[in-house]
Amino acid sequence: MTISSSLTTQDVRDALLGFLEPDQVLDDSEQTRAYSHDRAEWADFTPPLAVVLARSTDDVAASVRWAAAAGVRVVARGAGTGLSGGANGIENCIVVSLEELNRVLEINTDERYAVTQPGVINDELRRIVAEKGLWYPPDPASSAISTIGGNVATNAGGICCVKYGVTRDYVLGLTVVLADGDVVELGRRTAKGVAGYDLTSLLVGSEGTLGIITSVTVKLRPLAGRDERAVIGYFPSLEAAGTAVADVSRAGIVPAALELIDHTCLSAVDDWLHLGLPSNVDTMLLARIDEAGAAGDALADRMADIFEAAGGTDVERATDPAEIDRLFQARRLAHPALERIGRLLTEDICVPRRAVPEMLGRIQSIAAAHDIVIANIAHAGDGNLHPLIVAPDGDDAAKARAKIAFDAIVASCLELGGTVTGEHGVGLLKLPGVRTELGPRVLALHRSVKDALDPAGTLNPGKAF
Amino acid sequence: MTISSSLTTQDVRDALLGFLEPDQVLDDSEQTRAYSHDRAEWADFTPPLAVVLARSTDDVAASVRWAAAAGVRVVARGAGTGLSGGANGIENCIVVSLEELNRVLEINTDERYAVTQPGVINDELRRIVAEKGLWYPPDPASSAISTIGGNVATNAGGICCVKYGVTRDYVLGLTVVLADGDVVELGRRTAKGVAGYDLTSLLVGSEGTLGIITSVTVKLRPLAGRDERAVIGYFPSLEAAGTAVADVSRAGIVPAALELIDHTCLSAVDDWLHLGLPSNVDTMLLARIDEAGAAGDALADRMADIFEAAGGTDVERATDPAEIDRLFQARRLAHPALERIGRLLTEDICVPRRAVPEMLGRIQSIAAAHDIVIANIAHAGDGNLHPLIVAPDGDDAAKARAKIAFDAIVASCLELGGTVTGEHGVGLLKLPGVRTELGPRVLALHRSVKDALDPAGTLNPGKAF
Structure with missing residues (x-):
């Protein structure tokens, strides 16, 4: 593969304007910087030579065809909300933004x-x-x-x-x-x-x-045929909540959601939005059961019993849709709420459900060992944990410790039979982890599939595996 | 790729016995013939040089490693119940049977x-x-x-x-x-x-x-948490039953099963097993609803109403598990029952659900045009139809007409936005259909993936795409 590094931004702009409208090509440095990374700022990134605002499949095809011929790489981008660096710019690339293909x-x-x-x-x-x-x-x-x-x-x-x-x-x-x-x-x-x-x-x-x-x-x-109820419980520790999660799975209950939110996250959301969330608790579990009718009510009862048996207190049911929405909204806002108090390094590990309490305990030990704040939100019912490692803005020493903690969590998750990314993707941040997880022969399979479909390495090279 | 055609059965046997036990290698002609094809006898097949009865992953790995080095192809085989020829022997191959890896x-x-x-x-x-x-x-x-x-x-x-x-x-x-x-x-x-x-x-x-x-x-x-009911209805025509199927989908009901069995299939099963199935009806729909409790009962009621509105008669509910099993057993036995009356060429097309009545009508026209019996069973709720083209044993003219009807059904299904194989696989029988369906560029992608993972063409070449 030949990568031309001699193209100037002006060359690229001129070439792209051969088949795109002027307002589809962004190339001033402020614009290219805005498209140079997703929300994984901890990963490396390089501003693109230009950004293409695609408005049709043909725009994308023409851009890729040009790039392949010119030896320029192409990074596709949606809204740039990724957390692993998958959409981060790389050397000698254009970013093709798909945000205007929005119908x-x-x-x-x-x-x-x-x-x-x-x-x-x-x-x-x-x-x-x-x-x-x-x-x-x-x-x-x-x-x-x-x-x-x-x-x-x-x-x-x-x-x-x-x-x-x-x-x-x-x-x-x-x-x-x-x-x-x-x-x-x-x-x-x-x-x-x-x-x-x-x-x-x-x-x-x-x-x-x-x-x-x-x-x-x-x-x-x-859409119809579901009958939603929330079940909420408060737990004295992460591990107690983790035990409840493992017990729900063991009981054969498949909730429509089973989320864990720790004290740090609850406080951050409440400080921001004043939702009146309880601040005197350690960990909250928030579940949704959506089987219709009495069968769903019975499942919600069983889940509440399991919460209480695992040490949960103030276990409550919500059936009002607005109230249920409010509870899940608090969960959804945990990430942006924490972003207000520092720079986040977002983990995304998935462990066997029964390993959830053990993994949560290990995360706490890792936080203590590296003197760093780690908040926890989790799709706990899947064993998919999102430890959020918080480094105060400008504190480079904390940033360095955060990275060490990040690697320690990944290693610990693999020891427990987990995977290094449950849902955020590999991008750049999880490259070392995924290489350990897959091993050399499976990585070679990935390489052969990549080479088969993209022999010149035009599309987002160096990501995903 | 070099395919050695100079190996004798004895050469192959000697080589395999270098790493397998004597009772793991079958090579007399009766044995190799028994492993030379699956249930798609209409597709071509060639007896293998030898059959390996694998008892471990290592047995399979050693067999493949030897075959790759010797330029021999490897066809993997389970129970040989496939209906598309995927496990059929090809020239210069060994069959690796996995039937003894059964724990x-x-x-x-x-x-x-x-x-x-x-x-x-x-x-x-x-x-x-x-x-x-x-x-x-x-x-x-x-x-x-x-x-x-x-x-x-x-x-x-x-x-x-x-x-x-x-x-x-x-x-x-x-x-x-x-x-x-x-x-x-x-x-x-x-x-x-x-x-x-x-x-x-x-x-x-x-x-x-x-x-x-x-x-x-x-x-x-x-396993728990389901509450099974069957809903059965009899329809005056295939198209009336097809309309009921489309209406169920349109109503947003997702049954746990929605099967169609036509008169020919019902008669064949009853003649064989004397289950007391009705013989004076044209087409039966057999559905299962498994939502728990009253919600499930309400869904079963709605489905029964839809059956009746589409012209269904004698619409009944069954809740006794033994009775439900008996009904679905009749469905499962349709294929073997029909095999008793002739050689079957089994179709496996999947069309959009709303196209089910139209496709069933076309199948009848194709049967009439080619003077051939076509029975119909279908996973109708998925739009997955199994026209069973029946040619009496020894009637070569009927066999020839059956093949023409087979191709006509495939072409018709593609016209209606369907796929040439819903669940049986491509094997050999659907190779022409799948090539039409995928088109040259997507076929080239398949080829590049195959070449990436099996550059020498050792594993079941010539199948699947």
């Missing part, structure tokens, strides 16, 4: 699917399909700000995954711009199908390294 | 997964995990005779897919012997995980062309 193209109520452009915000897709009585379940905590394209590129998880699965489980088909600029349709619109290899699933979660997704066909569920 | 290695009730060898029969896995209160949903109609390994290699569907998904949705991880004999672990045992490309999903449904699966980690569900 839902089709909603089919009979077959229960929607075809959407990648720049549609997750919440917006959910709102639009809800008007037709349909439900798109995947709900990353970033649903108000992240795009479907980014969700697909990272195989984003979320709060209801514990029962309803992750993004990949809802992707039926994709329009993809390949590394040579060719455009293909992958997947299907029928309920089932096994024609050829599952290249759709291969593209989901590939972080822009195998192709750039310009439309997504997502499977939907009926 | 369930681990059942984890806390995390709800099982690790199983590939030769375990589907029903046997279901029975063993049920003893621990767990449920493995994928239930191909062949569940009594097909293996998990074969189910994974073809991404088998089944009766409850309409609500619970297909085999791929339950595969967390795999042990795989690669084309060079190396052994890798793919996937994970945690609930979520996005470390690297989803090579697990890529291997599922790859029909032994990318690797040979020697263990499977499957996700399980709690």
Whole structure:
């Protein structure tokens, strides 16, 4: 592969304007800096030579075709809300932003699917399909700000995954711009199908390294038939809450959500938004049960019993939808609330459910050993933990300790049979962890698949594995 | 790639006995003939040079390593119940049978997964995990005779897919012997995980062309919490039943099964087993609703109303588990019952649900135009139809007409936005159809993935795409 490093920004601009409108090419340094990284600022990044605001599949295809010929790399970007550096700029690259490809193209109520452009915000897709009585379940905590394209590129998880699965489980088909600029349709619109290899699933979660997704066909569920209740409990310690989580799983209960929020997170949210959250508790578990009718009520009762048996206090039920929304809103805002008090290094490990209490204990030990604040939110029902390592702004020593703690958590999670990324993706931050987890032979398989689909290394090289 | 065609059976036997026990190598012509094809006898097949009865991952790895070095191809085989020719022998091959790798290695009730060898029969896995209160949903109609390994290699569907998904949705991880004999672990045992490309999903449904699966980690569900009811209705025509199916989907009802069985199938089953099935009806729909309690009863009522509105008569409910089992058993036996009256060419198309009535009508027209009997069973709730083209034994003219009808059905399904294989896989029978469906650029992607993982073309070449 030849990477030309002799192109100037002006060269790139002139070339791109051969097939794009002037307002689709951003190249002043302030603009390129704004598109130079996602929310993983701790990872390396380099401002792109230019940013392309794509408005069609053809725009993306032409940009990739030009870049491949010119030896320039292409980094695809949605809303830039990623937490692993997957959309961070790299040397000698253009960023292709898909944010203006933001229309839902089709909603089919009979077959229960929607075809959407990648720049549609997750919440917006959910709102639009809800008007037709349909439900798109995947709900990353970033649903108000992240795009479907980014969700697909990272195989984003979320709060209801514990029962309803992750993004990949809802992707039926994709329009993809390949590394040579060719455009293909992958997947299907029928309920089932096994024609050829599952290249759709291969593209989901590939972080822009195998192709750039310009439309997504997502499977939907009926909106009706669910009957929501929240169950809340307060626990004297992280481990006690972790024990409750493991016990819920062992009892065969599959909640529609089972979230853990620790004292640090609860305080940060309440200090910011004054929601009246309890401040005198250590750890909260917040669950949702959505089976209809009496069967759902019975499950909620069983879960409340398990919470109490594990040391939970003030175990309560909420059935008012507004109240349930308010509780989950507090969960969703934990990350931005903590960002107000320092720079966050966001972990994303997933351990076996029974290892949740042990892992939470280890995280506390690691925080103590490295003299650093680690707050905890977790999709606890999945064993997917998000320790948030907080370093006060400007405190370089704390930043250095945070990085050491980050690596210690990853190592600990692998010891417990976990994976180094549950839902945020590998990007750049998790490259060392994923290499340890996969091992050399599986990494070589990744390399051979990457080389097969992108022999010149045009698409987001150096990310994802 | 060099394919040696100079090896004799004796050469192969001698070589294999360098690392296998004598009773693991079958090479007399009767034995090799017995392993030369699956149930797709209409597809081409060639008896293998020898059959390896693998008893460990090491046996498979050593066999593949030897074959790769000797320029011999390897066809992996489970129980040989496939319907597309995926396990059919090809020139200059050995068949590696996984039927003796038939132990369930681990059942984890806390995390709800099982690790199983590939030769375990589907029903046997279901029975063993049920003893621990767990449920493995994928239930191909062949569940009594097909293996998990074969189910994974073809991404088998089944009766409850309409609500619970297909085999791929339950595969967390795999042990795989690669084309060079190396052994890798793919996937994970945690609930979520996005470390690297989803090579697990890529291997599922790859029909032994990318690797040979020697263990499977499957996700399980709690067995409890479901409350089964069957709803049965009889319809005056295939199209009337098809309309009911489309209306159920449109109403947002997701049944746990929605099967269509036509008059020919019902008669064949009843003639064989004297189950007392009605013989004076045209088409039966058989549904299962498994929501718990009153909510489930209400859904069953709505479904019964939809059946009646579409012209269904004698619409009844069954709640006795034995009665429900008997009804679904009749459905499962339709295929073997029809095999008693002639040679079957089994179709496996999947169309959009609303196209079910139109497609059923077209199938009847095709049967009439080609003067051939076509019986119909269908996972109708998924739009997955199995027209069974029946040619009386020894009637070569009928066989020829059957093949023409087969191609006409495939072409018609593509016109209606369907896929040429919903769940049986491509094997050999669907190669022309899948090439039309995927198109040249996506086929080239398949080829590049195949070349990346199996550059010498050792593993089941010429199948799957």
